[in-house]
Amino acid sequence: MNTVIQIVFYGLSLSMLFFLLSSGFSLIFGLMGVLNFSHGSMFMWGCYFAYLAYVYTGNFWLMLIAGAVGIGVMGLLMEKFLIRPLKGNHTNQILLTFGLIYVLDELAKIAFGTRAYLVSAPEWLQGSITVGPENIPKYRIFMIIAGIVIFIVMTLLLQKTKLGLIIRAGIDKPRMVQAIGIDVQKVFLVTFALGCALAGLGGAIAVPFMGAYPSIGTEQIFNAVAVVVVGGMGSFLGSFYASLILGFAQYIVSYFFPELAMASTLIIMLVVILFKPNGLFGGKKSE
Amino acid sequence: MSKNNKLKWIIPLVAVVVLLVIPFISASSYVTSLLTSICIYSIFAISYDLLLGYTGIASFGHALYFGLGAYILAYTTVRLHWPVVLALVMVLVVCVIISFVISFITVRVKNLYFNMVTMALGQLFYVMSTKYYKITGGDDGLPGVKPLIANKTGFYILVVIILAVVFLFCHRVVNSPAGSVLKAIKNNEERTGLLGYNVLKYKTLIIQISGIIAGLAGVLYVSSVRIAYPTMLHSSLTLQALFMVVLGGTGTLYGGVIGAVIMKIEESALSGITTRWMLILGIVFIVVILFFPSGTAGIFKKLASRKKKTEQPPALPETKP
Numbered sequence: 001m002n003t004v005i006q007i008v009f010y011g012l013s014l015s016m017l018f019f020l021l022s023s024g025f026s027l028i029f030g031l032m033g034v035l036n037f038s039h040g041s042m043f044m045w046g047c048y049f050a051y052l053a054y055v056y057t058g059n060f061w062l063m064l065i066a067g068a069v070g071i072g073v074m075g076l077l078m079e080k081f082l083i084r085p086l087k088g089n090h091t092n093q094i095l096l097t098f099g100l101i102y103v104l105d106e107l108a109k110i111a112f113g114t115r116a117y118l119v120s121a122p123e124w125l126q127g128s129i130t131v132g133p134e135n136i137p138k139y140r141i142f143m144i145i146a147g148i149v150i151f152i153v154m155t156l157l158l159q160k161t162k163l164g165l166i167i168r169a170g171i172d173k174p175r176m177v178q179a180i181g182i183d184v185q186k187v188f189l190v191t192f193a194l195g196c197a198l199a200g201l202g203g204a205i206a207v208p209f210m211g212a213y214p215s216i217g218t219e220q221i222f223n224a225v226a227v228v229v230v231g232g233m234g235s236f237l238g239s240f241y242a243s244l245i246l247g248f249a250q251y252i253v254s255y256f257f258p259e260l261a262m263a264s265t266l267i268i269m270l271v272v273i274l275f276k277p278n279g280l281f282g283g284k285k286s287e
Numbered sequence: 288m289s290k291n292n293k294l295k296w297i298i299p300l301v302a303v304v305v306l307l308v309i310p311f312i313s314a315s316s317y318v319t320s321l322l323t324s325i326c327i328y329s330i331f332a333i334s335y336d337l338l339l340g341y342t343g344i345a346s347f348g349h350a351l352y353f354g355l356g357a358y359i360l361a362y363t364t365v366r367l368h369w370p371v372v373l374a375l376v377m378v379l380v381v382c383v384i385i386s387f388v389i390s391f392i393t394v395r396v397k398n399l400y401f402n403m404v405t406m407a408l409g410q411l412f413y414v415m416s417t418k419y420y421k422i423t424g425g426d427d428g429l430p431g432v433k434p435l436i437a438n439k440t441g442f443y444i445l446v447v448i449i450l451a452v453v454f455l456f457c458h459r460v461v462n463s464p465a466g467s468v469l470k471a472i473k474n475n476e477e478r479t480g481l482l483g484y485n486v487l488k489y490k491t492l493i494i495q496i497s498g499i500i501a502g503l504a505g506v507l508y509v510s511s512v513r514i515a516y517p518t519m520l521h522s523s524l525t526l527q528a529l530f531m532v533v534l535g536g537t538g539t540l541y542g543g544v545i546g547a548v549i550m551k552i553e554e555s556a557l558s559g560i561t562t563r564w565m566l567i568l569g570i571v572f573i574v575v576i577l578f579f580p581s582g583t584a585g586i587f588k589k590l591a592s593r594k595k596k597t598e599q600p601p602a603l604p605e606t607k608p
Binding site for chain 2: 092
């Protein structure tokens with residue numbers, strides 16, 4: 001019973017972390033076809049922005065906003081000056097984002113050094129709640145709630161607003177969207193910034209939980225890639241389900257065989273590519 | 288045409304002779320070790336160019352083979368006391384198996400999956416190398432590797448010869464009928480398949496050749512620095528391969544060599560000033576991708592073709608089919 005409760009809460013919080021990490025990655029890929037390998041580094045910078053806001057203001061909510069807005073602006077600049085000039089050449093775009101990983105990582109090392117910075121959660125999120133026989137840290141529960149809230153907000157944004165309509169249409173039939181006179185460039189810009197902001201928010205939420213250190217980005221991009229493959233390229237709902245699958249799988253495996261956690265994710269990913277290359281939950285068809 | 292071909296062979300031949308002579312002219316062991324690492328990185332870059340430049344697929348975990356070659360040689364000779372030949376066979380077998388698994392899973396689907404799977408596998412092996420302390424020595428690495436040839440100059444000459452052989456071999460591969468199919472795959476995979484070529488077979492083949500050569504580079508590297516450590520598996524090494532090929536020019540083979548020369552000289556010049564030379568590498572890489580996507584070799588090619596154009600008589604008007 002103990003084990004089950006622990007697995008449910010810890011697995012769920014890990015899943016939500018994966019979701020925050022990968023939803024923006026998936027959104028950008030689905031609409032623009034850009035596989036942004038530097039997404040993990042954006043996440044890492046989100047941690048640092050949040051850390052800075054925490055140091056200067058000490059306000060938890062401002063910290064989350066700083067992560068999201070800071071990385072959103074970074075995404076805006078990146079799309080305008082690095083992604084757009086390549087005019088849709090996807091290979092070069094991937095190569096560029098891969099190179100950007102090292103620029104962002106090295107900049108972080110210059111600015112903050114290689115040590116890990118810890119941020120403590122606000123008082124009302126410290127300590128733990130007793131669930132049955134098990135004590136679950138409050139911050140884990142906050143992460144789960146935050147993940148679900150962001151999922152709902154994003155779903156509403158995609159389903160109920162005009163921007164969401166255009167994004168969904170752009171994922172399904174990009175040419176048609178352009179043909180009916182919508183400025184696709186502007187939509188790309190907004191989506192890219194939004195996707196990056198999600199990474200930044202994810203980093204800000206993760207910072208009291210895992211701290212801020214430079215190699216977070218290269219560690220986490222692995223999980224983002226796996227979620228996108230399992231959930232289906234560009235499917236927002238798919239990335240939510242895939243985060244749940246991979247989060248639980250990774251937690252359960254690491255509970256019993258700690259050293260095989262990453263390998264389990266890789267194996268799930270490879271099996272999905274072999275048998276359902278479009279992902280378990282649909283998503284964009286292979287061109 | 289034959290004269291032109293002869294000219295083409297003179298430059299690499301001269302380069303090899305110069306490389307072989309240098310250690311006997313300058314006695315500085317620094318120059319020899321710099322040249323050794325340039326040659327080893329050139330081999331690594333050439334293996335990368337086979338994928339990116341000739342087949343149009345980008346691997347984001349190419350350091351995997353390099354590191355595997357290094358770690359297997361280190362582990363089998365240091366810990367298991369195997370003879371070197373047996374260790375080399377082991378490297379070959381493992382590189383073939385790994386590249387076969389990667390290609391088996393990814394060649395059937397879009398190249399994007401190849402990008403992602405190589406990325407994920409590379410990360411996995413890197414993390415494993417830092418965690419499985421008993422086998423890999425963790426962050427301390429596996430020291431005490433015996434070089435293939437104890438004499439530094441002798442080892443350097445071996446590396447130059449291997450580089451020449453690898454270059455010649457890859458040159459033969461890309462200029463063979465199979466090489467033409469690879470280039471066709473790069474240009475239009477679907478059409479190549481429709482023409483009746485077994486695209487999967489060719490892609491699998493080139494992924495394996497590339498993996499084996501990268502593993503060989505790792506073997507040479509570990510035997511020159513005498514220690515295997517996790518950075519040899521890190522994706523920053525993949526970025527360096529990518530950088531060398533893109534900077535030198537993709538799809539040329541010699542572009543990788545040019546890139547290796549530029550990168551290693553930059554590294555040895557900058558690492559004295561700053562430990563964060565990867566930052567400068569990354570920025571230069573991004574600028575090259577943005578503004579000079581065909582690299583240094585592309586600039587040469589452009590100049591050469593401009594020269595040719597002025598020499599050649601005006602082309603016949605195109606006839607439309």
